[in-house]
Amino acid sequence: MAFMAASRASTAGDTEASSRCAALDADLGWALGTVFRSYVKAANVAVADLPGGPRGYQVLAAAASDALGTQLALANQLGVDRTVMTYLLDDLERAGLIERRPDPSDRRVRRVAVTDEGRKLLAELDQRLDEAEDHVLSIFDDADRGTFRELLRRLATHAQDSLAHPCQVVEETGIAEDRPSPATPRRARRRQA
Amino acid sequence: MAFMAASRASTAGDTEASSRCAALDADLGWALGTVFRSYVKAANVAVADLPGGPRGYQVLAAAASDALGTQLALANQLGVDRTVMTYLLDDLERAGLIERRPDPSDRRVRRVAVTDEGRKLLAELDQRLDEAEDHVLSIFDDADRGTFRELLRRLATHAQDSLAHPCQVVEETGIAEDRPSPATPRRARRRQA
DNA sequence: CGAGATGTTCTGCGTGGCAGACTATCTGCT
DNA sequence: AGCAGATAGTCTGCCACGCAGAACATCTCG
Numbered sequence: 105m106a107f108m109a110a111s112r113a114s115t116a117g118d119t120e121a122s123s124r125c126a127a128l129d130a131d132l133g134w135a136l137g138t139v140f141r142s143y144v145k146a147a148n149v150a151v152a153d154l155p156g157g158p159r160g161y162q163v164l165a166a167a168a169s170d171a172l173g174t175q176l177a178l179a180n181q182l183g184v185d186r187t188v189m190t191y192l193l194d195d196l197e198r199a200g201l202i203e204r205r206p207d208p209s210d211r212r213v214r215r216v217a218v219t220d221e222g223r224k225l226l227a228e229l230d231q232r233l234d235e236a237e238d239h240v241l242s243i244f245d246d247a248d249r250g251t252f253r254e255l256l257r258r259l260a261t262h263a264q265d266s267l268a269h270p271c272q273v274v275e276e277t278g279i280a281e282d283r284p285s286p287a288t289p290r291r292a293r294r295r296q297a
Numbered sequence: 298m299a300f301m302a303a304s305r306a307s308t309a310g311d312t313e314a315s316s317r318c319a320a321l322d323a324d325l326g327w328a329l330g331t332v333f334r335s336y337v338k339a340a341n342v343a344v345a346d347l348p349g350g351p352r353g354y355q356v357l358a359a360a361a362s363d364a365l366g367t368q369l370a371l372a373n374q375l376g377v378d379r380t381v382m383t384y385l386l387d388d389l390e391r392a393g394l395i396e397r398r399p400d401p402s403d404r405r406v407r408r409v410a411v412t413d414e415g416r417k418l419l420a421e422l423d424q425r426l427d428e429a430e431d432h433v434l435s436i437f438d439d440a441d442r443g444t445f446r447e448l449l450r451r452l453a454t455h456a457q458d459s460l461a462h463p464c465q466v467v468e469e470t471g472i473a474e475d476r477p478s479p480a481t482p483r484r485a486r487r488r489q490a
Numbered sequence: 491c492g493a494g495a496t497g498t499t500c501t502g503c504g505t506g507g508c509a510g511a512c513t514a515t516c517t518g519c520t
Numbered sequence: 521a522g523c524a525g526a527t528a529g530t531c532t533g534c535c536a537c538g539c540a541g542a543a544c545a546t547c548t549c550g
Contacts, residue, residue: 184506184507185506185507185508187506187507187508188505188506188507210515210516211514211515211516212514212515212516213515
């Protein structure tokens, strides 16, 4: 199956009953945001009782699969602020699902291990999230589902590598991060007096 | 090209230089989140001088393409909180890019029109965001790029329709939204005294 | 005519993202 | 051996967003 690469100026609108417009259909950001919110909604339901919800799951999954990772490595892998990770690990530790272990060769470092209880729960969470993911991808047949997951996975792993090497990204793409910033700080939400 | 539909239990790890693990590779949420953050980073740079950044762009694009939408319709289309939309429209209006117009048949309603200045800027923003999107999708050849965009678009339009009809989603998928919520409110970020 | 619903705006609360400061620790160089 | 610079983790403060509900004006329907 071949597709023309859509751009926002040339996308053929479809006729599905919806008020959205062709311009949004062609917008990568809108599509990514919409699918992501859809996933988050399903995942929040699936793992509502886990500290940190879907994010707590990702910590467990990452920590269970690898050699013991550091807190900072986990935060970077998962795109979580290091302060937020500090408190998320507190919650998971308090729930008995992980434990922080000092690194014998570097006393600054804490490494994150999943407990037996955490591994048991992880198996159940895997099933729940499979269900949530099936729901999100339910309009696809098996072939499209496989294709979409594989393409998304490739993008994500590349994006992850790029986040770890931002200079490389600038060199590769020629996008300079020196566009002007907003001249004034963004104002408070409330209507100014 | 055929792919097996990956599940998190059976994904073959690849050998790319990265500390991420096979479990995360198979996690739809991780992949969506990572790609989304990558997009947002590129898009923030591309439209840094626009009120609301990428979100401001989506308001302009949606408002420019359709018959005049209401504030609430735009908020729902774009997945933006209606309070946030109120202030975002304030910013865009103050910048001279849109104007709110009263609906002659319903005085509660304001409809959002893009000004001439807004339309001019939109053309430029389209180009900048094309560039940002090309960056995000740069590892794909034309065929994969087209495939990915089309699959993502179909998912997003379906998700959008589902968000507009949540009862239909529950009926279709059998996922009940009554899993237990966390028993205690989530604690404050700061360490308790 | 009145009850109920809706669009928009406002308020308050909780959380995440971010940047920087601080402390303890490590590495590499002189 | 000592010191400068960097790093891991924690803490603080600020800002923006998401959310829910209230208030007001307005609309629809019985």
